[in-house]
Amino acid sequence: EAGVVQSPRYKIIEKKQPVAFWCNPISGHNTLYWYRQNLGQGPELLIRYENEEAVDDSQLPKDRFSAERLKGVDSTLKIQPAELGDSAVYLCASSLGLFSAGGQETQYFGPGTRLLVL
Amino acid sequence: QQQVKQSPQSLIVQKGGISIINCAYENTAFDYFPWYQQFPGKGPALLIAIRPDVSEKKEGRFTISFNKSAKQFSLHIMDSQPGDSATYFCAASSSGAGSYQLTFGKGTKLSVIP
Numbered sequence: 001e002a003g004v005v006q007s008p009r010y011k012i013i014e015k016k017q018p019v020a021f022w023c024n025p026i027s028g029h030n031t032l033y034w035y036r037q038n039l040g041q042g043p044e045l046l047i048r049y050e051n052e053e054a055v056d057d058s059q060l061p062k063d064r065f066s067a068e069r070l071k072g073v074d075s076t077l078k079i080q081p082a083e084l085g086d087s088a089v090y091l092c093a094s095s096l097g098l099f100s101a102g103g104q105e106t107q108y109f110g111p112g113t114r115l116l117v118l
Numbered sequence: 119q120q121q122v123k124q125s126p127q128s129l130i131v132q133k134g135g136i137s138i139i140n141c142a143y144e145n146t147a148f149d150y151f152p153w154y155q156q157f158p159g160k161g162p163a164l165l166i167a168i169r170p171d172v173s174e175k176k177e178g179r180f181t182i183s184f185n186k187s188a189k190q191f192s193l194h195i196m197d198s199q200p201g202d203s204a205t206y207f208c209a210a211s212s213s214g215a216g217s218y219q220l221t222f223g224k225g226t227k228l229s230v231i232p
Contacts, residue, residue, distance in 0.1 A: 004161070042124075042207045042222025043162065056219060091161050106152075107220065109161030 002026070004110030006092050012116045018080035021113045025073070025094030032069055033107060034060075034077050035091040043091055043109075049075065082117045089114050122210050124223025131230050137195040139226045141208035144189065148210040152220070153182065153193050156205045165206070166193070198230045 005024040013019050025032050030051050035043035046065065048056040051072035060067065064083070069075040079086055089112040095105035123142045131137045141151075149170055154162035168175045168182040168191065175182045181194040195202055208223040 040224070042209070042225050043220075044222070045219055048219065093161070106164050106167075109154075109163065111159065111161050 004092055004094055004108055006090075006110040006113055008113055009111065010114050010116075012118065013082055014118050015084055016081040018078065019082050019115060020076055020078045021090050021092075021115075023075045023077070023092030023110060025075070025092070026108055029094035029096055029108070030072070031095045031105065032075050033093040033095075034067060034075070035093065035109075037089040037091055037112070039088070046077070079115075082115075084117050087115055087117045122208055122221050122223045124208050124226060126226060127224070128227045129229070131198045131228065133198065133200060133230055133232050135198050135230075137193075137198045137202065137228055137230070139193045139206055139208070139228070140190065141192065141210075141223050142188075142190045143210050143221075145210070145212065145221075146189070147212040148221075149213055150211045151182070151184065151191050152209050153180075154207045154209060154222075156207065156225075162207060195228075198228075200230045200232055203228055203230050 007022050011019055032049040034046040036046055037043045045059055047060045047067050049069045052069050065079055067077045091109050091112045093107040093109045095107045121144055125140050152167035153165045155165045156162040166177050166180045166182055168184050170186050173184050179196045184191045205225045205227045207225045209220045211220045
């Protein structure tokens with residue numbers, strides 16, 4: 001079974017430039033998460049989707065960050081314009097869904113996109 | 119803000135030794151406590167998880183010990199191997215609000231030396 005796919009794996013941009021990250025979750029997973037992981041830190045949730053609906057975006061800096069999950073499958077996270085402090089690894093994760101058997105859901109992470117803003 | 123405090127920040131263990139990583143939490147609504155393992159250049163991968171209705175869970179060489187009254191839980195890696203060298207994150211979430219949002223600790227970098 002294919003895991004969570006993310007692209008690109010690495011991105012170097014200059015500040016004030018736009019950047020976009022793409023995620024393809026595990027087939028059949030209804031819940032999709034975007035996390036940001038700063039160097040030496042644990043992942044922090046940016047946004048969570050249940051199918052195509054963003055149900056938790058309280059941690060997403062909405063002035064410059066946006067996300068979409070059209071048709072409830074693939075998702076794109078965009079930053080415009082990027083700032084130096086946005087340098088981090090952006091992780092996408094997916095899980096089966098809130099109401100699957102067992103309650104708590106195992107989240108499966110992709111390899112991440114490492115962003116460097118110069 | 120909900121927090122999960124993890125220690126130590128780094129750990130060096132001899133091959134065959136026991137690695138112990140500790141976490142403490144504040145939010146009593148947390149009811150799911152997973153541990154994730156992350157290798158360089160990879161995303162975190164679930165290692166083992168526990169719910170507060172049990173005090174210990176063992177899977178192979180990995181054991182979670184859970185102390186609900188102290189609001190602490192720990193990961194024990196028995197017979198540590200060089201291949202276990204990675205960064206380990208504890209996390210916690212609550213199903214009460216229906217969000218299952220994971221709050222991660224800051225991570226422990228484990229190095230197992232031959």
